[in-house]
Amino acid sequence: MGFASTLLVIVLLLNFFMLGASRVRAVINGSAMQGVVLGLLAVSVHAHLDLEIVLIALVAGLVKGLLIPRMLMKAMRGGAIRREVEPLVGFMPSLLLCAVTTGGALVFSSTLPLAPQHAGSLLVPTSLATVLAGFLLLITRRKAITQVVGYLVLENGIYVMGLMLLEAMPFLVEVGVLLDLFVAIFVMGIIINHINREFSSLDTSRLTALREE
Amino acid sequence: MLLALILVTPALAGLAFALPSGKDRAWLLPLGGALNLFLALAAIFFDAAPAAEGWLALDPLGKLFLGFGAVLFALLSIYAPAYLHLRAERPNRVMVACLLVFPGITNAVLLSHHLGLMWVALEASTLATAPMIYFNRNARSLEAVWKYLLIGSVGIALALLGSLFLAYAELHENLVASLRLEDLERIAPSLSRPWLRTAFVLTFIGYGTKMGLAPMHTWKPDAYGEAPGLVGALLAGSMTSCAFLAVLRFFHLCVAAGEAAFARELMVGFGLLSMGVAAAFMVKQHDYKRLLAYSSVEHMGILVLGMGLGGNATFGSLLHLLNNGMTKGVLFLSAANIHRAYATKSVEETRGALRLVPWSASLFLLGFIAITGSPPFGPFVSEFTILEVAVREGRYVVTALFLTFLLIIFVGMSSTVLSVVQGKPPAHLERPHRQESFLLLAPIVIFLACSLGLGLYLPPPLEALLREAAGVGVP
Numbered sequence: 001m002g003f004a005s006t007l008l009v010i011v012l013l014l015n016f017f018m019l020g021a022s023r024v025r026a027v028i029n030g031s032a033m034q035g036v037v038l039g040l041l042a043v044s045v046h047a048h049l050d051l052e053i054v055l056i057a058l059v060a061g062l063v064k065g066l067l068i069p070r071m072l073m074k075a076m077r078g079g080a081i082r083r084e085v086e087p088l089v090g091f092m093p094s095l096l097l098c099a100v101t102t103g104g105a106l107v108f109s110s111t112l113p114l115a116p117q118h119a120g121s122l123l124v125p126t127s128l129a130t131v132l133a134g135f136l137l138l139i140t141r142r143k144a145i146t147q148v149v150g151y152l153v154l155e156n157g158i159y160v161m162g163l164m165l166l167e168a169m170p171f172l173v174e175v176g177v178l179l180d181l182f183v184a185i186f187v188m189g190i191i192i193n194h195i196n197r198e199f200s201s202l203d204t205s206r207l208t209a210l211r212e213e
Numbered sequence: 214m215l216l217a218l219i220l221v222t223p224a225l226a227g228l229a230f231a232l233p234s235g236k237d238r239a240w241l242l243p244l245g246g247a248l249n250l251f252l253a254l255a256a257i258f259f260d261a262a263p264a265a266e267g268w269l270a271l272d273p274l275g276k277l278f279l280g281f282g283a284v285l286f287a288l289l290s291i292y293a294p295a296y297l298h299l300r301a302e303r304p305n306r307v308m309v310a311c312l313l314v315f316p317g318i319t320n321a322v323l324l325s326h327h328l329g330l331m332w333v334a335l336e337a338s339t340l341a342t343a344p345m346i347y348f349n350r351n352a353r354s355l356e357a358v359w360k361y362l363l364i365g366s367v368g369i370a371l372a373l374l375g376s377l378f379l380a381y382a383e384l385h386e387n388l389v390a391s392l393r394l395e396d397l398e399r400i401a402p403s404l405s406r407p408w409l410r411t412a413f414v415l416t417f418i419g420y421g422t423k424m425g426l427a428p429m430h431t432w433k434p435d436a437y438g439e440a441p442g443l444v445g446a447l448l449a450g451s452m453t454s455c456a457f458l459a460v461l462r463f464f465h466l467c468v469a470a471g472e473a474a475f476a477r478e479l480m481v482g483f484g485l486l487s488m489g490v491a492a493a494f495m496v497k498q499h500d501y502k503r504l505l506a507y508s509s510v511e512h513m514g515i516l517v518l519g520m521g522l523g524g525n526a527t528f529g530s531l532l533h534l535l536n537n538g539m540t541k542g543v544l545f546l547s548a549a550n551i552h553r554a555y556a557t558k559s560v561e562e563t564r565g566a567l568r569l570v571p572w573s574a575s576l577f578l579l580g581f582i583a584i585t586g587s588p589p590f591g592p593f594v595s596e597f598t599i600l601e602v603a604v605r606e607g608r609y610v611v612t613a614l615f616l617t618f619l620l621i622i623f624v625g626m627s628s629t630v631l632s633v634v635q636g637k638p639p640a641h642l643e644r645p646h647r648q649e650s651f652l653l654l655a656p657i658v659i660f661l662a663c664s665l666g667l668g669l670y671l672p673p674p675l676e677a678l679l680r681e682a683a684g685v686g687v688p
Contacts, residue, residue, distance in 0.1 A: 111407060112407050112408060112411065113385060113405060113407060113408075114385070115381075115384055115385045115387075127374075131370075131371075131374060135367070138363070138367065144359070147363060151363065151366055151367065151370070154367065154370050155370055157374075158370060158373055158374045158377065161374060161377045161378070161381075162377055164377075164381060164384075165377055165380050165381060165384065165390065168380065168383075168384050168390030169329075169380060169390060169392075184336070184340065184362075184366050187340055187343060187362065188362060188363075188366075191343075191347075191355070191358060191359055191362065194347075194355055195355060195359065204359065207355075207356040207359060207360075208356075209352065209353050209356055210353060210356050210357060210360075210434070210435040210438065210439070
């Protein structure tokens with residue numbers, strides 16, 4: 001469990017890194033790192049390795065760590081944006097919020113009983129904390145790309161939870177998760193391109209025509 | 214049979230994608246609508262056998278939702294070719310294909326007895342509807358579709374997390390880890406309680422987002438406001454009902470596990486909150502399509518409120534699902550006809566619709582009377598059923614809030630609707646001739662007839678199905 005716990009701590013630290021980074025490139029790189037770590041995690045939390053688990057780890061690492069980040073980088077270059085200027089909540093406050101939600105996730109998950117084979121594992125608190133960090137990223141940033149990364153981080157949190165169930169759940173559902181994630185991000189990518197063309201910018205704060213007066 | 218329900222219309226969508234002519238393509242829609250309706254009715258009457266190793270099955274609840282969705286889509290598919298003909302300047306390849314894929318996906322949601330498969334299908338429905346919202350290809354519809362996708366995807370992601378929590382509730386008690394409904398209901402009493410409760414909260418919020426319950430409703434006014442009326446009716450009637458069924462599946466697990474009280478309180482709370490938020494935004498609403506979106510938020514609130522109250526209100530809630538869907542069909546389609554005649558959704562510039570587009574405006578007015586719960590229309594009966602249970606069970610705070618919100622909504626909605634239909638149309642607008650063709654009106658009239666019919670007379674087979682689905686006998 002030692003190696004797995006280290007990886008989970010890295011996942012948590014990457015949450016903080018992404019919420020504190022001002023450069024969009026750094027945020028995307030953070031999510032790519034997280035994707036790679038999650039791929040390693042799938043291998044390390046399971047005592048006996050079989051082909052299925054290695055395959056899932058490989059696919060997760062490739063999609064989350066390479067494919068999606070590359071797509072986002074391409075969209076970023078197309079939109080010629082570098083920095084998240086003026087997020088809705090500043091970088092320091094969002095780091096503080098992340099600390100609060102991570103603490104909350106730790107407290108809440110201590111009320112959930114764990115099966116013997118997962119005793120002492122950090123999987124549940126990491127999962128919840130990562131979901132909340134993704135949610136924070138999503139609601140406090142203005143750039144469409146950073147919002148997509150937020151969604152990606154949220155999905156990463158869910159994936160960590162899925163790891164606890166990898167042996168028990170059918171392969172189909174797990175692959176469905178990855179496939180779905182990829183398709184969702186792909187569709188968002190297309191829309192990002194449209195936003196780019198329509199507004200000549202990727203700043204969702206321009207998307208304010210629709211609201212109550 | 215069940216597999217055909219999922220595969221036939223997407224196959225037509227493939228054909229639609231291949232067809233070069235936009236005009237021919239649009240006529241695939243009524244064909245798909247009729248085929249889908251025929252298959253659905255056949256499956257309902259002949260009790261189609263489970264398929265795909267029990268992952269797909271048809272239970273009473275599924276029958277009700279399946280029949281409802283098929284009727285709704287069939288009526289909308291009659292309207293579609295005439296509408297697309299009026300909008301011939303826009304390429305309709307993607308629109309027609311997405312519209313045809315949609316019933317296949319929603320049927321998959323309604324038929325799946327495996328929570329993982331149901332989740333995948335619901336996510337797919339989000340993706341399939343996004344291009345339809347973006348049909349007008351302008352900055353405003355782009356903004357709407359971005360919010361729709363982002364908020365919808367987050368909701369769906371939370372629902373997935375909830376489903377995983379449910380699976381862990383099995384794993385923790387060393388039960389067989391299966392997300393098939395039959396297995397889950399059998400072992401429900403021995404599931405780990407803390408995990409089950411968290412799972413219900415997460416899935417309720419997740420699928421509630423797809424339903425458009427407050428405070429996760431923020432995508433709704435934008436999406437319904439910018440999408441063509443046809444798509445609005447499809448989302449408000451069919452897609453929200455799929456999400457509602459997903460909520461019900463998890464709710465029934467809670468009931469089977471003996472956690473009903475906890476789940477019911479949550480549903481009553483969110484139901485009232487949705488009604489309250491809708492009421493607040495419907496007063497002085499300047500955009501009549503957004504008004505309909507908030508009305509949808511209100512009625513989704515009524516649905517979960519009825520479920521939360523339990524007993525005969527469950528029956529009322531399911532009946533209200535049908536009433537709301539049919540009446541929303543009237544409102545969205547007639548509003549779309551008015552919108553085309555005026556080319557604006559703003560109430561300030563839309564006056565005297567009764568003179569400019571008399572048929573559509575009359576239907577819009579009647580739809581408003583129906584949706585606000587006036588007798589003899591269907592929504593009155595179902596809302597009254599729910600209210601009666603609230604009174605009989607001594608839930609006086611719930612009753613008072615329910616009635617207050619209904620009153621505020623009636624007043625707020627009437628001021629907007631009346632100012633649209635009454636008065637003198639702006640001088641520069643001429644009475645359009647092609648805007649009110651037979652095919653653009655007939656489906657609305659049928660929708661209205663359904664809404665009225667459900668209020669006057671509930672056919673015994675339908676009532677039996679509703680009672681069976683609600684799990685309540687004759688009171």
